[in-house]
Amino acid sequence: MRGIRAFGRHGADPGEQEVPQPFDIDVSFELDLGAARRSDALGDTVDYASLHATIVALVRERSYALIERLGAEVLDAVLADPRVRRATVRVAKPHRLAGATPAVVLHAARD
Numbered sequence: 018m019r020g021i022r023a024f025g026r027h028g029a030d031p032g033e034q035e036v037p038q039p040f041d042i043d044v045s046f047e048l049d050l051g052a053a054r055r056s057d058a059l060g061d062t063v064d065y066a067s068l069h070a071t072i073v074a075l076v077r078e079r080s081y082a083l084i085e086r087l088g089a090e091v092l093d094a095v096l097a098d099p100r101v102r103r104a105t106v107r108v109a110k111p112h113r114l115a116g117a118t119p120a121v122v123l124h125a126a127r128d
Contacts, residue, residue, distance in 0.1 A: 019043045023076035027087050040076050046095055046104040084108045088123045102127055
């Protein structure tokens with residue numbers, strides 16, 4: 018899922034958590050899609066609409082100083098589906114620095 022835009026109150030600098038600001042999130046993950054390819058049933062894959070809503074709610078309802086922490090929470094939400102084997106999350110904070118966009122990429126895999 019690419020291009021998730023959500024507004025939240027995250028930041029370490031004074032005043033950053035006072036007003037919601039945009040965060041851009043990309044999520045990719047690996048899972049066995051064999052069942053979904055055969056069944057054409059939503060229950061055999063990740064429900065993208067539900068995951069999107071969960072990510073937007075995380076950004077909107079929680080508050081962290083670091084985008085690294087926000088990214089970790091999003092990563093945990095993706096991995097909450099036991100079918101997901103590994104995942105990558107990118108969190109960017111546009112409009113924060115003049116001419117640059119701070120961003121982090123986090124990866125995790127099941128043991």
